[in-house]
Amino acid sequence: MERKLNSQRPRVVIVGGGFAGLKAARELSRAPVDVLLVDRTNHHVFQPLLYQVAAAALSPRDIARPLRDVLRRQRNASVLMAEVVGFDVDQQRVLLSDGDALAYDFLIVAVGARHSYFGNDNWESHAPGLKTIADALELRSRILLEFERAERNATRAALSDQSGPPEASLTFVVVGAGPTGVEMAGAIAEIAHRTMRRNFRLIRPEMTRTLLVEAADRVLPPFPEELSVKAQRQLEDLGVEVRCSTRVVEMSDNSVRLVATDATSTEDEKVAASCIIWAAGNEVSSILADLPADRDRSGRVTVAPDLSLPAAPNVFVLGDAAACAGADGKPLPGLAPVATQQGSAAADNIRRDLKGRSRKAFSYWDRGSMATIGKARAVAWMGSLRFGGLLAWLAWSLIHILFLIGFRTRVVVMLEWLYLYLFNRRDARLLHSLREPHPTPDCDSET
């Protein structure tokens, strides 16, 4: 009675259509199981380029694909757009917001993470984060509206012969200098100093300030120190003011209060901010509380080497939701490659169970990582190889262009549309309304 949908085969329920969950679903395509992928949204997002959507350089459809479309040809997979509110591990059930329960034989939990406001949840309205398409469109809207507002002020001033608007009229504050924060700050500085110059008549780049605030003593803390130095220099070249060892202690819609984190400094400044962007800290979904397992201090579930729960071996936790030790014993970072490789590993272990073979421990193959700062500006490292500037940027561009082309190969958008239309496929079938389909902000399986 556990096995409906497609009768006698074991059912694998995967919660979350991000890198980990989607990879696991695809790797099970030839396994003798029924795969049910549950996500709160209807699409998979290529998160590393989400900031480009916020910066209005890419459209949602460039980096997002409907899950049903991705799994269209996978006969043993179904997609369910639903909100998971908890787990009943004893009864082997996933609990949905509409009161339903999904029975599983194997459960893969890959619900990702949401940005953490370190207890100041009211900050979210002042400083939205960047995890979903909806987040990105909200940020894009705020950023562009700020430029429009500044132009309106400048026009008003011009019409009434006053002097221009005050300097502070356009201050963007990015909180958190991890890859997302660095990329976001760089993109905003570029918009301000280059793009907008051509499109606006009155506002001037000099009117724009971009602050990047980081509590640690350097940008890109997870990166090698020399690259942090390179990255900061490149950010400053772009006109970004970098404030390391600085923490945000207060926030309103139009201001942030910054204090120094190291005791030696007495810095304590209130900065007028027209737009605040949150790129600091992650926290996991509260639904993980139902899982019988230990947690690290950021709430991530501690998993066994085979990525399952010691207390429930048929339950796997992957990606940002999992605390999984790397070769060096330190927990693996919340990166797409980690999630993807874990997705394959979990699928492999399920196949091994079904064949009665023993499971394999997961080991992460680190191909290195990179962060782009702006045009011809980036930092990258692969093992001992570390480089910045144009070379790193070209490497970054190449990798992402290859991805995007693979993601949506096409000639003229219009011909594509005609093709889709003639052959009855709908593309860009994304529900990226800012009004989230399901109100409860609990289940963060969009990523």
Added chain:
Amino acid sequence: MERKLNSQRPRVVIVGGGFAGLKAARELSRAPVDVLLVDRTNHHVFQPLLYQVAAAALSPRDIARPLRDVLRRQRNASVLMAEVVGFDVDQQRVLLSDGDALAYDFLIVAVGARHSYFGNDNWESHAPGLKTIADALELRSRILLEFERAERNATRAALSDQSGPPEASLTFVVVGAGPTGVEMAGAIAEIAHRTMRRNFRLIRPEMTRTLLVEAADRVLPPFPEELSVKAQRQLEDLGVEVRCSTRVVEMSDNSVRLVATDATSTEDEKVAASCIIWAAGNEVSSILADLPADRDRSGRVTVAPDLSLPAAPNVFVLGDAAACAGADGKPLPGLAPVATQQGSAAADNIRRDLKGRSRKAFSYWDRGSMATIGKARAVAWMGSLRFGGLLAWLAWSLIHILFLIGFRTRVVVMLEWLYLYLFNRRDARLLHSLREPHPTPDCDSET
């Protein structure tokens, strides 16, 4: 003192960046004037394809362009994203929501129209219309969520061995069978019967009903009767239930009550509707009330043959906001070609004023019109030439493909993005948040 921004030259303020306003702005590029284009949004929308965005076949950026981008190279033009709340014709000022006033020498009012709920304004929440990108994304979201909901019900039924969901689980009701309503109903029927079949595992096309309700006695009332017949047959081939001579008298989130309009019939039916789409009736913005002019019963401003107001010759009203008699004495329909041609005519008359030459009366060159119903299904007429089916559809496709290619010529989206990025241009810079930039629903200059 009337002429700031660029000193001594006359200032033309254009309210609304739709077909009429944008055309007028461009036609004034070489005139000795300063053009100030004011719109509530930051983009121009190619409305005839808006239903394709709602049907998730096109993305907003395919049919919308930032106004600043369109006018980037036009030295004498500036764009102001602001909400117009009224006009002071005596003082020659446009009043903005932020309390500002824009002085003008010439005023062009092209604020378009908003859908009218015939006094039942509470219906808007149940049955959104289709005038703006935000409308289209809202509709897309509602339509796709209905399919997801139906699949969720079907899955629930399958999991618990019940029979499938009830027939009525997916009923789309489109109110109004003008071109938009016909195209929307056709698109939904196609999604239901073709696209979704590939992507959903459990819901079946038979579960979907698409009702098209029209108060008049035939679909496409403005079209020649023989084409209405053709159109209705083609809609029915697609599975659309056409209900002519029928009016909506009650509405809730999930039902509509339909009654016959002709006394002979006693039809009075309450239909369960999972999604209602409003494509009936237009009404003009209330800000037109400030203009000294007569109005027709739908509130449109009666204009002189030169498109200006008899009581204020330096004020022109164009497009959907204007009641302008055609050659046959009947008011011209609210179509893109009418608006575009009026935009040129108004610009021409302003140039004539500046040269001291007499104005020319506007005359509309009707190239005919067309409506598409689905793949290989459409109706078209040009003068005495009337045709339907594949030929009409090919004509429609050709015209719109040419437009879209002209609108955004490009090869692979990724290469374009790289280009835009390298050369510091941002594309798709659209504020299509569902949360409208300005809350007041008064000023409808998005179109």
